[in-house]
Amino acid sequence: MSSDTDAGRAVHGPDEPLTIGEMSRRTGVAPSALHFYETLGLIASTRTAGNQRRYARHMLRRVSLITVAKRLGIPLSDVQDAFADVPLAETPSHADWQRASRRWKRELEKRREGIERLERELTGCIGCGCLSMKACGLLNPDDALGSQGAGPQRLRDEDA
Template sequence: MSRRAVSGEIPAGELWLKPGQVAARAGVAVSTLHYYEQFGLITSRRTAGNRREYRRDTLRLVAFIRASQTLGIPLARIKAALDDLPHDRPPTRRDWAHLAGTWRADLDRRIDALVALRDNLAGCIGCGCLSLTACPYTNPGDVLGHDGPGPRRLPRLD
């Protein structure tokens, strides 16, 4: 196996990539690419031999998908964002800036939720368990349970 194949390096002028090249460079399994494709997050073309090939800009899409998943963003939300990008050409810097602008409020909300989780995890988060000494004082009788299931003092992200 060549050094290039092992490292995942891709020649700069290469526009269409084999699944193994994309997988190696993106740090995912080929099966992950197939799943993303099945879910409608990325697309491929078929060669005359019926083998998949991905456009080089698929690497950026996969990076975006992986970064979003790391933050707990559901694939359906990621797909909705990617659906707004052009499909007939690689997205431009302007296209990505537009996507970033539309996600800003959602990301700010997620940041606020993570800060609230960090700051409240050791104390009562409104779960109703009454297992901590503080709970009877911050959620006596599980009054927050009347607002619905789950932790009621933390913002919901769904």
């Protein structure tokens, strides 16, 4: 069985669970972030008799997936969705990773399209300066305020 040294490192075999310090060192994720992931149900730990956290080794793979998602700017709620069908007692499989990565790729494509659309609209604004609620797509995307009637809808809202 594992035992903690005074340096906070556990001395144990390759199949034994990891301390939070080991998880942090091996994943590059701060212990506070690991705690946060645990509160979100993205990872789980057990407790020793001394109330110290221990992580099953397959949690390393879950944290790796979370780290990749964060690099891509994927919200943790989407990671929760990706893990919804993967019980905490199981390692995310190759198929789980493929499903998540395909979904996140579609999300990145949508974002890229949105940025390209904004870039086109901004290009139209360069040198214009009208800042018209009616004409400027950046101020009033898809004429969203048009359905609320004529005139300056945002100013009316502020008067209320």
